[in-house]
Every structure is written in structure tokens, then in C-alpha cells.
Amino acid sequence: AQTVTQSQPEMSVQEAETVTLSCTYDTSESDYYLFWYKQPPSRQMILVIRQEAYKQQNATENRFSVNFQKAAKSFSLKISDSQLGDAAMYFCAYRDSNYQLIWGAGTKLIIKP
């Protein structure tokens, strides 16, 4: 069975600096999707970025980018120029062949002003 591991329960970063959140997963499938979701305090979960496993190029969305290492089964999220509004729980998720999401435990990101 697939598993997703986020080894950092909490991370903090100074405003305007860069932070990287880690995610590893375990699977025997070759084609799949990976996602990073953000859950701000008392607000809805929203999609930050997604990566298709068959694409070599790392996905980017403005200040958010991923470092996808398929052989190492690693999918880290880099946030550049951190802003106060980036403070949230961040969840890494793997979409299996049944189209269901398997979630990591989450990383709480704190932004220091």
C-alpha cells in the first residue's frame, strides 16, 4: 500500500526567506500524481501545486515550486519570498490508481515577521 511521510511536524521561516517542506512516498506504481495542499487557520484546504509523475520538469506556481525526485520518491515544496499569508498547515498527497488521495500528516509552517 502507498504511504506518504512528512517528517517535519513544524517549520518556521523568516518573512521574505525561502523554506523547503519535505515529503516522501512509497509506491510501486509508475504513473501517478502528487499534490501539495495548504490549509490556512480556520480556512478551507486549497491546492497549491501538483506534479505528474511522468513529467520530468518540476512544477512551479509563482513563489511555489517542487523538487520531484522520482527515483528517490521525494516531493519537496519550496516557498520563496515567504509571506505572512503563507502561514498554514501544508499537506502532501499522493493520488493512487483508484483516484483516491493518500495524505501525509502535515507540516505546520510558521512565518516570523
Added chain:
Amino acid sequence: DVKVTQSSRYLVKRTGEKVFLECVQDMDHENMFWYRQDPGLGLRLIYFSYDVKMKEKGDIPEGYSVSREKKERFSLILESASTNQTSMYLCASSLYPTATTPHNEQFFGPGTRLTVL
């Protein structure tokens, strides 16, 4: 924009009560999901539905049931609430994967924080 709404943000119930959590989406999505979210455990899938009147068990269905009588509405039912069902409950919806949207991103409601006393 996709909108997923949940009937209550906060709910307090007594042990043994029957509890209904309602979820409505307005984007004609085929798939709907119920998760519970607990600290340190991430999101765990309770039930999901691919179509009206269709339901499938997720990873933790015990103590829960669901109903999907209309495409836009997916209800989670706690037949006899217990204290270990105190949690945050999240509803989500998505399109069925197609050639143009193979990734079927899930859209979430705001969540219902349920406390069972």
C-alpha cells in the same frame, strides 16, 4: 469558482445521538468524499461516492454511514455518536478524471468541527 459548503462549522453532540453532516457542491462534480482530520494523522478517508446512490468505504468507515440521493449532496451519518468521533470532518468533491482533466483535483469545504460529549 467551485464551492463546497458544509452545514455547520461547529457542532456539539451527546454520546449516543444520531448526527448528520451535510455537504453540498455546486460544480456538478461526480465524486464526493468525506474525511476526518486529526492532528498528526493527516486526512483519513471515511467514505466516498462516484455517483448518485453509489458509495464506497474508505479507510475508516466503522461507525459511519453515508447517503447520496442527489448529485450535489453527500451526507455523513454517525448512527450513535461516540467520544472517539470528536474530530474535524472535511468534505471534498472532484470531477471524474478525463483526458483534459486527468488529475481530478479535489475541492474542499470549510470543515465541521464535531465535539461529542
